[in-house]
Amino acid sequence: MSVRVHHVPFSRSFRVLWMLEELGLSADIVMHSIRTGSMRTPEVQSISPAGRAPAVEMDGVTMFESGAILEYLAEQHPEAGLGVAVGHVERPRFLQMIHFAETQASLIEQLNMSHVFLRDPAMASPTVIKLNTRRLQATLSALETMLESDSYLLARGFSAADIMMGFNLFAASYYVVLTDYPKVFAYRDRLAHRPSYHAARAKDGQQEFYAQDFYPIPEGS
Ligand SMILES: N[C@@H](CCC(=O)N[C@@H](CS)C(=O)NCC(=O)O)C(=O)O
Incomplete structure (x- = not known):
């Protein structure tokens, strides 16, 4: 191809x-x-x-x-075996997690806008940052309840849904403390150990968004 x-x-x-x-x-x-x-x-x-x-x-x-x-x-x-066929018992969850990953990514995108893309950081609303951070935390709490130890998103194993969600987790940690979600943290670690992840990172190029490791919710929000 x-x-x-x-x-x-x-x-x-x-x-x-x-x-x-x-x-x-x-x-x-x-x-x-x-x-x-x-x-x-x-x-x-x-x-x-x-x-x-x-x-x-x-x-x-x-x-x-x-x-x-x-x-x-x-x-x-x-x-x-990275997709799930129509009719398979895990097809609904596969589709759900592919799309839930974008719910989560849209919150990270909002936080990127507030924290790193505005020319003048004073233009950002601390209240909106706090709300979006809380909403991002809620998606991680949801994920925490959905993950089993030593697993991927589907019981049948690694799939494209893990790629969708996994990408988010490397960006989310600029805004939330991922160790507050032990199963999510271990899941991200599991993903990071896949040779395919390393090979893709080697081709990814230099990120130009984040100037610090963590962006807390501003004071006074
Ligand atoms: N839901 C779309 C989102 C695509 C998207 O917004 N991509 C961002 C980068 S993560 C982009 O190209 N942004 C360009 C811009 O905001 O100007 C997808 O998953 O492909």
Whole structure:
């Protein structure tokens, strides 16, 4: 399969790089930057009209939306066992977790906007930051109740849903103390030990968002 990925380091397009490593597929990776707006070109927007990463071409098929791309790749490569077939007892949970990952990612995105993307940090609302942090914490509490020890999101084992969620957990820890969620913390560690994760990180590029390791809720919120 010939694959071209428009990628922003440490963004949701990392999920595609990770999935490709799980599948043993190589890709032509085109690097972009959110700060320079380099996704807003006719070439990228012909694939992803909103100019967002990931935007991919796979054997002439173009797609955006990381969850849809991962589901498609899993369907194209059923032998890898990274998707769940229609009719399988775990199909509802698979779909649920793919989409829940985006509920969580949207909260991280809001926090990124408040903490790292505004030109003047004084423009951010401490109240909104507090609310979004609490909402992010609620998604992690939910995940904590859904995870078993020594497991992935599905009882049948590692799947594309873990890639969707796993990416988030490396970004969430800039805003929440992940050790407050022991099963989630152990789960992230489990994911981080997968060779595919390391191989994808080696291709990810330098993140240009975070200037510190942790961004607490501001005083006075
Ligand atoms: N739900 C979409 C979200 C895509 C998205 O918003 N990507 C961000 C990077 S994580 C982006 O390209 N942002 C560009 C911008 O905000 O200008 C997905 O999962 O692919």
